[in-house]
Amino acid sequence: MSLALRGIEARLGDFVLRADLQVPPGARVAVMGPSGSGKTTLLSLVAGFVKPVRGQVLWDGRDLGPLPPGARPVSILFQDQNLFPHLSAAQNVGLGLRPDLRLSRADAAAVEAALESVGLGGMGGRKPAALSGGQQGRVALARVLLRQRPILLLDEAFAALGPALKDQMLGLLRQIAADSGATVLMVTHDPEDARRFADLGIVVAGGVASHPAPIADLFANPPPALADWLGEGPGGAPQGRPAAASPLSGRPEHG
Structure with a gap:
């Protein structure tokens, strides 16, 4: 079963996020990009906390749009657990x-x-x-x-942990994902977390979520938005919209 966002356009105030992508079954995906670029909004679309103004969120070809968050095949893990x-x-x-x-x-x-x-x-x-x-x-x-649940969403779930403990938790999460076959989307601000955990990456920047690409390829030859996020682009400073309230948690969005 695959997760797809088809022709999605979501609006939060004056912010617009667009996505047209498909995630392979059982993939471990790091969602990366500048602060405030819409990474949490992307997870919120899948979870059902944000309704798109157009487009569909599909699971195994089924439109999840009519389903409330609690009825979707989704589990969510937050930073505060x-x-x-x-x-x-x-x-x-x-x-x-x-x-x-x-x-x-x-x-x-x-x-x-x-x-x-x-x-x-x-x-x-x-x-x-x-x-x-x-x-x-x-x-x-x-x-x-x-x-x-076959879809697992993590919004900076391990950001507050020290390096050794975070590595331990990521290893445990990898094992759980492998055993269950779950599709995992993990928002992270840490490139090393992405490298350790994910096999694919989605870059969210400029109001657009990219197609998933192999994580090794993304880091070997980063697109401009990812290079900026990594501090490798012109000026070395990430660009993004001001932080807004996260639909997932009610806290300021760090995505």
């Missing part, structure tokens, strides 16, 4: 199955299996405050794993 502090790790993961947390024995067993799969077996009773940043990230990944 979206964990509820008053709930245990197991309960936070269980939300991926039942928002009312009325879990059957089979559900509870699935939650524990998901926690074990991310290295947190036996820690389901701990609340987020009793977990390290990396462990909180693993809880969020376990919830994504349990939901078993």
Whole structure:
């Protein structure tokens, strides 16, 4: 199953984003570009938080336009992990199955299996405050794993982590993506994250999202917008629109 954005035009105030692209099934895609260029908006289109004024978001040829965000085949991971502090790790993961947390024995067993799969077996009773940043990230990944949605969107999910822990989380995410066959779109401001995780890259700049291209080719011969973002273009300074509110999180968009 492939993800496609066909003839998309989205408008947020005076900002316009256009996209006409297709992502191969099971691809790991880094979404890159200057701050404020519309990377988060691109994810919001797929998730259903932003409605295009024209065009379609397609999954396996099916138009996702009529579907609300909760009914789309999508899971989202944010930088703050979206964990509820008053709930245990197991309960936070269980939300991926039942928002009312009325879990059957089979559900509870699935939650524990998901926690074990991310290295947190036996820690389901701990609340987020009793977990390290990396462990909180693993809880969020376990919830994504349990939901078993075929599209995974990450909006700077590991940006606040140190290099070693970030590398560990990216490795775990790669393994989860490989095991599940999920299609992953990851917004990142870190070229090294893109190199470590992705096999394809989408460049968002000048109000346009590019077709996915091999990540190695993009870095070996970057287009002007990517070269500017990398500090290799004229002046070495990225260009983009002022930061706007992110439709995904309500925070200022860093994409």
